[in-house]
Amino acid sequence: MLSFVGRLAVALIVVTEVSYADFSIRDSRDGKIYKSMPSGNLNWFTDNLSFQKSVSFRDGAKNAYYRQADWSASCPAGTHVPDVVEWTAFAKDRFTGPRKLSNVKSFAGKTRGFYDLADPKHKIQGKDAAYFALKDTNGVRAMMLDVKRGNSKVVNLPPQAVVTVRCVSERDLYAEKFVDRKEMKMTDPRDNQKYKVELRDDKLWMLANLKYSLSSAKQCLLEDSVYCKKFGRFYTYNEAKKACPAGWHLPDDGEWRDFQKDRAKLNWDNLGRGGCKDWDGFCNSEVTGHYWSSTSIMKNTGRSWEFRRQAKSIDRTDQNVQKGLYVRCVTELN
Structure with a gap:
């Protein structure tokens, strides 16, 4: 009744597969999976890029660093290196308020400093900060995250400097x-x-x-x-x-x-x-x-x-x- x-x-069919259940992006070129986080209209890698074919330098911990000429071509299809505007918006969203220091440290991870390939000894420089690639800049410029103070700013680097790369993708x-x-x-x-x-x-x-x-x-x-x-x-x-x-x-x-x-x-x-x-x-x-x-x-x-x-x-x-x-x-x- x-x-x-x-x-x-x-x-x-797409080259890059995105999984929003856990916010991860799979690079089909080598199968690596990168965790990401949403901010504004973008998803940001929370792992450093590690695409072997375009790596310029690896340190003792096998962290991957890239020279400016390879930044744009290194990110998986469907993603890109963030520009100054995108980095600034991300910093405003994530690196302000009472938790800015812990947020900067968390996002930077264990990677510190940059390397100058013109230095034959390849000594690490700027060990109190993390340095990330910036798209479309005149000269070698990077976004520096100060892990001691929780600050972030754009800095100029030597012409042969290599830094880590974080890619971003448009959110769906x-x-x-x-x-x-x-x-x-x-x-x-x-x-x-x-x-x-x-x-x-x-x-x-x-x-x-x-x-x-x-x-x-x-x-x-x-x-x-x-x-x-x-x-x-x-x-x-x-x-x-x-x-x-x-x-x-x-x-x-x-x-x-x-x-x-x-x-x-x-x-x-x-x-x-x-x-x-x-x-x-x-x-x-x-x-x-x-x-x-x-x-x-x-x-x-x-x-x-x-x-x-x-x-x-x-x-x-x-x-x-x-x-x-x-x-x-x-x-x-x-």
């Missing part, structure tokens, strides 16, 4: 959220379930109820796994807060208010079905859908949103945290 009133007793904000932009589907990396998504006010919303971590038919409407496939699984409030994949989250009360403010755009057949799990019974599954928000106003309750399909109305209530409601995940495109 599917319709209830009241309660019943009874989840292109959709791919970082596991979304195929053509299909507008998100693939949950934890179980490969696919969910349709849509963009609303610079936020991506799932258009289907989450099914992740489905382990028992008791998590489903009527305790029948068929309905988890159809409607998604029920979550308690505490489960719901931890249910979304990395980079996504359970919407708070304000986000739900923004989502439903233009009711003419709502898909009532999609939202207003599946009911809820109400202790040892179930809500009306054919005309209502109940969803958790991350907001909690009163002790042992979570703010919920109920969508009524036939009436095209919405009820906003506070439900006991042990009840079973659905989860829709949301994320910002940044």
Whole structure:
């Protein structure tokens, strides 16, 4: 029986491959994988480039250094050596505030100094800083990260100087959220379930109820796994807060208010079905859908949103945290 009133007793081919799940970039020229971090519209290598064919010098620790003539050609396809503007924006984003010193040290890693190939002894220079290549400069200029003070600035180096290289790539904000932009589907990396998504006010919303971590038919409407496939699984409030994949989250009360403010755009057949799990019974599954928000106003309750399909109305209530409601995940495109 599917319709209830009241309660019943009874989840292109590219040269460079980018993985946004762990923010890593694979250089297909030699198979090396470089970790990276997002800042602004770029992903920044957090590992020094180590492409053997263009290395100019390696020190005793086998760190790779490059001369200016090889900087631009050294980065993997789809990435580039950052210029002064990009480095300045990155430094402003990452190397300011009370943690600037620790952030500079962390980003610089263990590499220190630069080498002058004109020096026959190849002694290290500038041992209290890390030096990184700069794109499109007159003369040999580099970005210096002072690991003693946490400062960063552009410096001039000798003509035969060699430095380390960090590459950057343009961010694909959709791919970082596991979304195929053509299909507008998100693939949950934890179980490969696919969910349709849509963009609303610079936020991506799932258009289907989450099914992740489905382990028992008791998590489903009527305790029948068929309905988890159809409607998604029920979550308690505490489960719901931890249910979304990395980079996504359970919407708070304000986000739900923004989502439903233009009711003419709502898909009532999609939202207003599946009911809820109400202790040892179930809500009306054919005309209502109940969803958790991350907001909690009163002790042992979570703010919920109920969508009524036939009436095209919405009820906003506070439900006991042990009840079973659905989860829709949301994320910002940044």
